[in-house]
Amino acid sequence: MATVTGAAVIGTPSTGGSTLLTVPTNMKAKPKSMTIDNQSAAARTINLRDTVTPDPYNGVASPSVQYLARGQWTVGAGLTETFDEFDLKALEFIGTIDAYADATAASCVITINYDLE
Amino acid sequence: MLSELAPTIARSTVEVKPSDLLLQQNSWVKFSKSWAADQDYLAGNVYQVFNQPLVVRYPITRKAPTGYYATLDLSNTVNPPSTTPAANANFSWQMYPNTKNVLYQISVGLKKGNYFVQTFIPSNKYIYTVGSTSIYPDFNSSLWRYLGVKYPKDSPEESPVWNLYTVWNMVPIILELYSEGQDVEKMTLVFKVNKCQLKEIPPANPKYDEANARAMLIPYYTDLVGF
Numbered sequence: 001m002a003t004v005t006g007a008a009v010i011g012t013p014s015t016g017g018s019t020l021l022t023v024p025t026n027m028k029a030k031p032k033s034m035t036i037d038n039q040s041a042a043a044r045t046i047n048l049r050d051t052v053t054p055d056p057y058n059g060v061a062s063p064s065v066q067y068l069a070r071g072q073w074t075v076g077a078g079l080t081e082t083f084d085e086f087d088l089k090a091l092e093f094i095g096t097i098d099a100y101a102d103a104t105a106a107s108c109v110i111t112i113n114y115d116l117e
Numbered sequence: 118m119l120s121e122l123a124p125t126i127a128r129s130t131v132e133v134k135p136s137d138l139l140l141q142q143n144s145w146v147k148f149s150k151s152w153a154a155d156q157d158y159l160a161g162n163v164y165q166v167f168n169q170p171l172v173v174r175y176p177i178t179r180k181a182p183t184g185y186y187a188t189l190d191l192s193n194t195v196n197p198p199s200t201t202p203a204a205n206a207n208f209s210w211q212m213y214p215n216t217k218n219v220l221y222q223i224s225v226g227l228k229k230g231n232y233f234v235q236t237f238i239p240s241n242k243y244i245y246t247v248g249s250t251s252i253y254p255d256f257n258s259s260l261w262r263y264l265g266v267k268y269p270k271d272s273p274e275e276s277p278v279w280n281l282y283t284v285w286n287m288v289p290i291i292l293e294l295y296s297e298g299q300d301v302e303k304m305t306l307v308f309k310v311n312k313c314q315l316k317e318i319p320p321a322n323p324k325y326d327e328a329n330a331r332a333m334l335i336p337y338y339t340d341l342v343g344f
Contacts, residue, residue: 026176026228026305052301057181058188066182068300094180094303117229 004116013046013101013110020097020112027116029093034083034112038075040105045074052095067098075108118238118290118338120280121272138280139311140222142169145332146315152337155287158217163328164315166220175308177210181296183231186256187304190240191223191281192289212290212310213283220284220313220335226277227269228305231298234267238338239288248344256295266295274307282335 004027009020023029038044048070054063070091075081099110140146144166153160179187191212198208214221227234235254236244243254245265255261272279281290296302318328 026178026307028230028303050301052180054180054182054301055178055187057179057185057296059185063182066301094301 007116008111008113009097010109010111011099012104012106013044013099013108014104015101016104017049017051017098017100019051020099020110021093021114022096023093024116029097029114029116031088031091031093031112031114032085034088034110035080036073036075037080037109037111038105039078039107039109040103041077042103042105043074043076044105044108045072045102046108046110047072047100049098049100050093050095051098068095118282118287118336118341119236119244120282120333120335121278139172139224139309140166140170140220140313140333142166144313145318145328146220146313147329147332147334149334149336149340151339154339155337156284159284163318163325163332164218164220165318165328166313167316168314170222171312173310173312175210175212175310176305177308178303178305179294180301180303181294182301183296183298186235186293186295189292189294189306190289191283191292192287194289209289212308213287214285214312217285218315218317220282220315222311222313223281223283224277224309224311225272225279225281226274226307226309227267227272228274228307229269230302230304232269232294232296232302232304233263234306235265235293235295236267237291237293238341240291242338242342244338244341246342256293262295274305277307277309288338 011018011020021029036046050068050070051065052068053065101108145163147163148159150161181187190209192209193211193213194209196208197211212221212223238244246253252261254264294304318325
């Protein structure tokens with residue numbers, strides 16, 4: 001049962017990673033649609049990662065941060081690609097949604113619509 | 118120390134929601150005689166809930182890599198975790214009353230996810246197992262890892278059917294949350310603590326016989342194992 005629906009985040013993917021959303025402690029973020037608008041002069045390859053620091057678990061009192069790859073998409077120069085719920089099925093984030101790109105370009109923008117569950 | 122919906126609805130003739138099964142004002146409860154080993158003053162006694170219970174929502178989330186487990190000690194034995202990341206897992210979540218004559222009925226709802234829960238009362242005693250002493254739940258064994266565990270579907274957040282009961286200073290209830298997701302799993306348990314104040318119904322009370330017969334029995338953990 002979704003408790004927050006239809007929210008959206010917009011950002012510019014970067015080589016060092018741009019945080020689009022910090023997922024609330026007791027929830028998971030489920031992307032429902034995603035648009036990559038690449039108006040830069042070259043094709044851009046975008047990666048989404050889930051940045052998570054686990055809580056203490058058996059044998060590990062202070063776990064280190066993990067960068068979990070969640071998907072990669074390449075969009076040609078001057079193109080806009082939209083991915084719907086079917087394309088994003090089973091994608092979920094539990095830490096922060098971070099967007100990485102092969103090169104930082106302010107004219108390449110990613111928009112994610114999501115539910116929090 | 119714990120109960121589930123199934124035996125209750127087996128005797129019901131109307132549709133019952135899990136939330137209807139929370140103790141309410143004037144509900145009767147009875148502690149088994151085995152409580153003498155822990156809280157002697159409760160053993161065999163019958164009580165009535167005399168307040169309008171207060172329900173406290175208490176969600177807890179643990180994140181662990183697949184193949185590992187996080188431990189929740191529900192007791193008040195040691196300090197609670199701080200707001201900053203805990204240095205280690207040795208803390209208690211303070212779900213026990215801090216005075217006598219108070220009962221916490223704690224419904225446990227599990228949010229969806231790829232994980233399951235094993236239960237210990239106290240820390241070295243499996244509750245959900247069969248009578249044979251030659252097998253027991255074991256997270257290190259792919260064969261016995263799943264013996265007696267609870268999945269989110271067994272007591273979902275929206276309609277929890279799993280209840281724990283705690284009183285002042287009793288033995289710890291330990292839940293171990295085993296992650297079985299693709300890499301790291303977020304495991305959220307939504308506890309609802311129904312805080313009940315108890316007043317004893319002594320045998321001399323005219324209501325005693327009826328209360329004793331109809332009260333909800335709260336077993337001690339030794340009543341739940343060994344058979």
